[in-house]
Amino acid sequence: MPWNIFRKDKRRFERDKFGEWAIVGSNRELSFLANTVSKAISKAGSRKNEIYILQYLKDPVIPNLFSLKGMVETSYNVSEMTFQDSLRKVFDDIGNVGEIRTVKLRLCNDVFLFFNFNFIAKKIKNSTGDVRLLIPPLGVSSSQIPYTVEHLFNAMMGSEGDQCTVETDFMDSRIAKVTFNCRKVHLDYFRIRESFSYFLDSSLGLRLKTRTPNPQTTEVEIVLLNLRRESLIPLLWDNFLSIYPSC
DSSP states (O other): OOGGGGTTSOOEEEEETTEEEEEEOSOHHHHHHHHHHHHHHHHTTOSSEEEEEEEEEEOSSSTTEEEEEEEEEESSOOOHHHHHHHHHHHHHTTEEEOOOEEEEEEETTEEEEEEEEEEEESOOOOOOOOEEEEEOOTTOOGGGOSOOHHHHHHHHHTOSTTOOEEEEEEEETTEEEEEEEESSOOOOHHHHHHHHGGGBSOGGGEEEEEEEEETTEEEEEEEEESBOGGGGHHHHGGGGGGTOSOO
16 A cells, blocks of 8 residues: 555544545545545435545556546445446546446445546646545455455465465354365464454454364364454455345
C-alpha cells in the first residue's frame, strides 16, 4: 500500500464488519476519484450507499493515470449493467477510462457492487472528504483481489509458493473450520494467528492444531469462533457465495 498518500494526515484507522481501513482525508486525487464513483452510483439509482476503496494506485510515470478497485454497499437493487454504464459515462466526461470490470453480489437485502478500472484524468478537481482504504489481512495483496477461497487462505498461510489443498467447513454464520494439507510448508504460528485473527473479534476465538500423517505431509486445522463473515466479502467478491450460498 502506498502509505505516502497520508502526506498531510495523521494516520487514522477504523475497523468495521467489512474489515480494517485506513481513513484518508487529505489526498485530493483519491477523494476526487471516490467522489466521482459516488456520483456514478447516484446516477445509477442508488441514493444511499457506502463506498470502500480496495486498491488505489497512481502511476509514477504517466501523469494522472490511476488504477482503482472498490466496493459499493447499497440497499438499492441497482443492476450491474446500469452501474457499469454509469461509471463509464461519468468517468469518460472527465478523462479516459479503460475496461471497467464490475461484479454484483446480492445477499438478502444488501447489494454489493464491485469495480476495477484504469483511468487517465484530464484534470484533477479539488475534492475533499474521508475515504476508506482497505488494509487487508497479513499475506493478502490488494492487487490479487478478488481471491478464490483456496487462494485467499493459502496466501494467509504463507504457502502460495507451494500451495496446500484447502478444505473448508463453514458450519454456520459464526463458526468455520479450515483444514490445510501441505507439503514442504514452514509453519509460522505467529503469522497464522495474526492473519486469521483479522476475521475475529479476538484472537482467543482461534483454535489451531497440526498433525503429521506421514513425513511428507502436514495437516493444519484452524477453527474460527465468532467469525465476522462479512469481512470476507471485500476479499472474495462473488466467490463469497461458494461458502455462504444464502444469507
